[in-house]
Amino acid sequence: MLRVFQHDLRDPAHFVITLELVPGRESTGRKIDTVMGIARDAMADGRVSAVSITDNPGGNPSLSPDVIGNxxxxxxxxxxxxxxxxxxNRVGMESRALQLAMMGMKNILALxxxxTGAGFGGQGAPVFDLDAVSLLAMLAMLSERIEAAGDPDGFxxxxxxxxxxLTPGETMAQYAKLCRKEAAGAKFVITQLGYDAGRFAHLLDVTRSMGFDLPVLGSVYLLTPKAARIMNAGRVPGVVVSDQLRERVLAEWRDRETGRQAAVERAARLAAVLKGLGYKGIHLGGIHRDFSVVARILDRLERIEDRWTEFLADFGMAAAQEPAAPAAGGEVCAMVDGPAPALGPLEKLHFNLMRQAHGMFFARGSASAGLWRTLARRLDSHRAGRLIASTLEDPVKRLLLGCRHCGDCGIVHLAFLCPESQCPKHTRNGACGGSRNGRCEVHPERYCVWYRAWRRWAAAGESRRLAEGCVPPRRWELNETSSWLNFHLGRDHQGSGDAFARFCRSRSCRTEALANAADQIRQ
Ligand code: SF4
Structure with missing residues (x-):
């Protein structure tokens, strides 16, 4: 495998440039020629450590990154x-990972x-069998296998x-998940795109405070009017372009050449700010035609990088704030130990009821645990007993949780909300990047389940529980069986002793890392 990207990330003197390329929906033709042309020119230029290739961006079909990447x-x-x-699903994903390993392509951005978007005949089936954390865990486990078989390089x-x-709850959910990702084996981080230097500085503060030695690349984009409009409308999940920035970009592009020049300048200035703040590199996107614009941005960066503090104001940060006292620093304290959000009466009742019931019936090591186990064993030993368990469990959980009868209940990880019915991506290890103002990427009419979970834990003064543990994926062999019996008989993900569960238990996020972040920033 090539190790240029890894090598450059590890070189303390190297500011890493990666370039994001988007393959189109064709297997031959102009788009492929363009992508290959940009890659060839990047290779000849020598400043780009690696190109990253998107995987069906927006959920819409495009050429596989594995093929064009190869x-x-x-x-x-x-x-x-x-x-x-x-x-x-996880079977296909393992197969794909092995294929990539055999091709020597082991730099993976796990997302x-x-x-899901539209394919032939309409929208495709959303799978989301694993999430980014369990994918990282799977890649780490596969790496052990690959290395044991004699290959010196894992993924x-x-x-x-x-x-x-924009809300403390979503920010906390992102950092809590980052903590889990690091624990599961992430070796580098790439940020989403945004134009807020204070938030960029804040992220570095948090990662350092958490004690992570992770190189972080900040996203930079060649912002055209079309991209600014789409991003401002929230149509690229997780990307933030404010109304003011969209208007500025539209005004700049009234004259095409002025617009292009302004886009190059904005990208170079943001790159300079990121370098100045201490980012390990930049991840450059929005390059769809040729490499020349990349070269212009990098040339300009080389000329202006020493003046980076002058550009902080372009990205909403006063020079005086830079970088020792980032504006958002105190927010980590607020997120971890800050004022509790007030829950509505029904939400409070639901949370307290579920929590108490859980403590009474599903607490491992409690005085009554043996009794429930014995009862579960009896019920499970014959068909009628299993039917009784399901008949008792189903209506209660359907009413209280919208339960989908998955048989491997994950509500304990989400402040007693159901990841199967409440999260369209069934995430068990933290929020995806797509929420906006607390609302779900897929169903904006409702709140993100992780935002709700944060509100519940924060109201109870336990927001760090959002990062607690590494949650193995749902066990599909338990589908449509009683999760109550499965829990008490140690068959579900919490009791299972399989390799994934063991790996997960050994790689849990240290939740004190979040508290450390708060403490260190407070000082
Ligand atoms: S509820 Fe929506 S926004 Fe929240 S993690 Fe699930 S899919 Fe993402």
């Missing part, structure tokens, strides 16, 4: 393959992925994070 790989340019959880997997969320 073509780019053959010309000697290193590649990062985006690997999402949307289109394949939960945008929600070099990284993850994404958004520091640009």
């Amino acid at each position: 073509e780019i790989f053959k010309i000697g340019l290193d590649v990062i393959v985006h690997f999402t959880c949307r289109d394949m 939960t992925g945008d929600y 070099f997997a990284g993850c994404a994070v958004s520091p640009f969320k």
Whole structure:
């Protein structure tokens, strides 16, 4: 495998440039020629450590990043393959990972992925069997296997994070999930796109405070009017372009050449700010035609990088704030230990009821645990007993949780909300990047289940529980069986002793890391 990206990330003197390319919906023709042309020119230029290739962006079909990535790989340019959880179950994902390993393409950006878009005949089936954290865990476990078989290189997997969320709950959910991703084996981080230097600085503060030694690349984009409109409308999940920025971009592009020049300048200035703040590199997107604009941005960066503090104000941060006392620093304290949000009466009742019931009936090691286990064993030993358990469980859980009868209940990880019925991506390890103002990416008419979970834990003064544990994926062999019996008989993900569950238990996020972040920033 090529190790240029890894090597450059590890070189303390190297400011890493990665370039995001988007393959089109064709297997030959102009789009492919364009992507290959950009890759060849990037290779000749020598400043780009790797190109990253998107995986069905927006959930819509496009050429596989594995295939075009392999073509780019053959010309000697290193590649990062985006690997999402949307289109394949864990069997397909393992198979794909092995295929990538055999091709030597082991730089992976592990993503939960945008929600499913339209393919032939309409919208595709959303899979989301794993999430970004369990995908990272799977890649780490496969790496052990690959290395044990004699290959010196396992996967070099990284993850994404958004520091640009507008509510404390979503921000906390992002950082809590980052903590889980690091624990599960992420080796690098790429941010979502946003234009807020304070938030960029905040993310570095948080990762350092959590004690993570993770190189972070900040996203930079060549912002055209079309992209600014789409991003401002929230049609690229997780990306934030404000109304003012959209208007500014539209005004700049009244004259095409002025617009293009302004876009190059904005990208170079943001790159300079990121370098100045201490980012390990930039992840450059929005390049769809040719490499020349990348070269212009990088040339300009080289000329202006020493003046980076002058550009902080362009991205909403006064120079005086830079970078020792980031504006958002105190927010971590607020997120971890800050004032509790007030829950509505029904939400409070539901949370307290579920919590108490859980403590009484589903607490491992409690005085009554043996009794419930004995009862579960009896019920489970014959068909009528299993029927009785299901008949008792189903209506209660359907009413209280919208239960889908998955048989491997995950509500304990989400402040007693159901990841199957409440999250369209069934995430068990934290929020995807797509929420906006607390609302779900897929169903904006309702709140993101992780935002609700944060509100519940924060109201109870336990918001760090959002990062607690590494949650193995749902066990599909338990589908439509009684989760109560499965829990008490140790068959569900909480009691299972399988390799994934064991790996997960050994790689849990240290939730004190979040508290450390708060403490260190407070000082
Ligand atoms: S509920 Fe939250 S985590 Fe689930 S899809 Fe919606 S925004 Fe993403």
